[in-house]
Amino acid sequence: MAKFRIAVHITPRKGLLDPQGNAVKDALHTLGFEPVKDVHVGRYIIIETDAYDAIAAEDNVTDMCRKLLANPVTEDFEIESAVPA
Amino acid sequence: MKFGIVTFPGSNCDYDAFHAVTEILGEEATYIWHKDHDLQGSDVIILPGGFSYGDYLRAGAIARFSPIMQEVVAHAKSGGPVLGICNGFQIACEAGLLPGALMRNSHLQFVSAEVRIRVENAETLFTNLYERGELLRIPVAHGDGRFVATPEVLDQLEGDGRVIFKYADADGNLSADANPNGSERNIAGIISESGNVLGLMPHPERACSALLGSSDGVRLLESILSRVAA
Numbered sequence: 001m002a003k004f005r006i007a008v009h010i011t012p013r014k015g016l017l018d019p020q021g022n023a024v025k026d027a028l029h030t031l032g033f034e035p036v037k038d039v040h041v042g043r044y045i046i047i048e049t050d051a052y053d054a055i056a057a058e059d060n061v062t063d064m065c066r067k068l069l070a071n072p073v074t075e076d077f078e079i080e081s082a083v084p085a
Numbered sequence: 086m087k088f089g090i091v092t093f094p095g096s097n098c099d100y101d102a103f104h105a106v107t108e109i110l111g112e113e114a115t116y117i118w119h120k121d122h123d124l125q126g127s128d129v130i131i132l133p134g135g136f137s138y139g140d141y142l143r144a145g146a147i148a149r150f151s152p153i154m155q156e157v158v159a160h161a162k163s164g165g166p167v168l169g170i171c172n173g174f175q176i177a178c179e180a181g182l183l184p185g186a187l188m189r190n191s192h193l194q195f196v197s198a199e200v201r202i203r204v205e206n207a208e209t210l211f212t213n214l215y216e217r218g219e220l221l222r223i224p225v226a227h228g229d230g231r232f233v234a235t236p237e238v239l240d241q242l243e244g245d246g247r248v249i250f251k252y253a254d255a256d257g258n259l260s261a262d263a264n265p266n267g268s269e270r271n272i273a274g275i276i277s278e279s280g281n282v283l284g285l286m287p288h289p290e291r292a293c294s295a296l297l298g299s300s301d302g303v304r305l306l307e308s309i310l311s312r313v314a315a
Contacts, residue, residue, distance in 0.1 A: 016233060017231075017267065019189055019193050020189060068150075069142070071143055071146070071179070073178075073184075073186040073233065074186045
């Protein structure tokens with residue numbers, strides 16, 4: 001067993017209304033960042049876990065996303081490659 | 086009849102529910118701590134409003150894993166009535182007892198107001214003392230009350246008569262202005278496929294006394310009583 005660190009990005013499902021992202025986009029426009037076309041606000045979760053290898057660690061985190069970290073109805077998730085912690 | 090009211094860390098409407106059941110309905114109620122594994126012989130389970138676990142991660146996401154939820158899910162699967170109010174609705178969705186999810190209000194503001202909801206189906210365990218199309222005045226108080234589901238799921242819910250309450254204006258129209266949170270199709274409450282789990286964002290337990298503004302919520306509790314006692 002070795003220790004790995006994995007980062008997870010959770011974002012509102014594409015196509016669903018994202019009022020938080022829209023509010024940030026409007027604020028950016030007000031600040032003069034006119035070219036901004038789209039903003040989405042999500043969560044960034046860092047997990048440290050023991051696992052046999054990097055693949056196993058990533059599989060475990062994928063399972064965690066499906067069961068708890070992301071809501072399958074409203075959110076998408078993307079996990080980064082596991083790095084030794 | 087005995088009502089079991091689950092208290093999670095952060096629940097804040099458990100006392101309101103207890104008051105409504107014992108003082109208004111005149112039935113027995115008991116608080117059930119979320120770490121317990123025993124429903125204490127309750128016939129009806131209420132998942133009350135509040136901010137369980139501080140809404141960490143997502144509203145209701147952590148409460149779903151409280152020890153007592155295993156018993157609540159088993160109770161629901163065996164046909165026992167479960168009433169999820171506000172945070173309780175969010176928990177019921179996270180636990181898979183109801184489809185869809187509750188997201189941040191479209192205007193991003195916490196909304197605390199009395200709203201009108203229209204009874205869409207008056208033949209359920211929870212609404213049999215109402216009339217279809219009847220308008221109820223019930224308060225809402227939430228930041229994450231926007232009901233969402235895929236169009237297929239929404240069509241199925243509506244087709245099966247499982248959308249129980251919709252936000253409406255004083256004339257009963259399902260206008261966008263009457264929708265306090267941007268819920269899909271003005272949906273305020275839905276029931277499970279088997280009809281024994283109701284989730285709704287408005288607070289019927291806070292609409293149980295004319296002195297406090299409305300007593301339109303009383304018949305929801307009485308409906309359960311009339312059906313389960315019969």
